[in-house]
Amino acid sequence: MKIAFVGKGGSGKTTLSSLFIRHLATTGAPVIAVDADINQHLGAALGLDEEEAASLPAMGARLPLIKDYLRGGNPRIASAETMIKTTPPGEGSRLLRIREDNPVYESCARELELDGGTVRLMVTGPFTESDLGVACYHSKVGAVELCLNHLVDARDEFLVVDMTAGSDSFASGMFTRFDMTFLIAEPTRKGISVYRQYKEYARDFDVALKVVGNKVQGQDDIDFLREEVGDDLLVTVGHSDWVRAMEKGRPPRFELLEGPNRAALETMRTVADAAYERRDWERYTRQMVHFHRKNAASWGNAKAGADLADQIDPGFVLDERAAFSVS
DSSP: OEEEEEESTTSSHHHHHHHHHHHHHHTTOOEEEEEOSTTOOHHHHTTOOHHHHHTSOBGGGGHHHHHHHHHTTOTTOOOGGGOOTTOOOOTTOOOEESSOOOHHHHHHEEEEEETTEEEEEEEOOOOOGGGTTTOOTHHHHHHHHHHHHTEEOOTTOEEEEEOOSGGGGGGSGGGGSOSEEEEEEOSSHHHHHHHHHHHHHHGGGTOOEEEEEOSOOSHHHHHHHHHHHGGGEEEEOOOOHHHHHHHTTOOOOGGGSOHHHHHHHHHHHHHHHHHGGGOOHHHHHHHHHHHHHHHIIIIIHHHHTSOGGGGOOTTOOOSTTHHHHOO
16 A cells, blocks of 8 residues: 655644554554655654664665666666656566565665564655755655556555655656545644645546544534535544654653544554555556656656657556566
């Protein structure tokens, strides 16, 4: 299952994604957690201190390795240098699986022990001083999109991405790569503004979207959210002493998280599990190809000096069967 957390900056997106990751870890489910937010706070939310978080390997800095591995023996891709963030897999490409070991995970992921379980944490890397004035953050997030395009995941295994804040998530086609998107919204007009943008942009791409109300203090807040987002409101989360202790660097045992908040996480897990039944690999592949054509035409062809639409394998569908037939 591929799950995204989105929302306005300051909505609690990273906090909620870290709680959901911890919740999955307690069940023993295989989890890969990805920090794709420019602020890079997921590691700290999962218990790393500042030095540990700063030492995490950046996916953006290892893009050549990622491209070289995923290219494999795909004859449609002339070289790893011609791959862009939207390059789709085809016959001969190497695919990623959640449970496996591979050079991409060995280089880019670090294992964290969480509440009796283990998760792999991957980060895009921060926006550095050398990037100022010459790069955009989406060039780093492109490493995540490329990996998602080559990922074959199954039931009861999870990839959870803490996305960049606001509508910046739509700067690439990555917003279509998920089985479920949880939008974190505060019960304020600003809090639901990103929801309205997301709902509008995602409408034509069949994005499964549910709203998680955060920082809710009472029934009036719940009523406000329900009035604004309707049936898209899934659950609400209120004040948490556990979260406050975690933010101070002293998290109690996760089993001590407040009962209503644990119930909210379980509801989110149930809804995410149900999304698996609606998975359409052919649509997923079509959307992947759609965004690759757009990126190739707008900038990729000029950069590579070639027509990158030729990288598309018209007979290839990314699905669980492909995971066993492509190497």
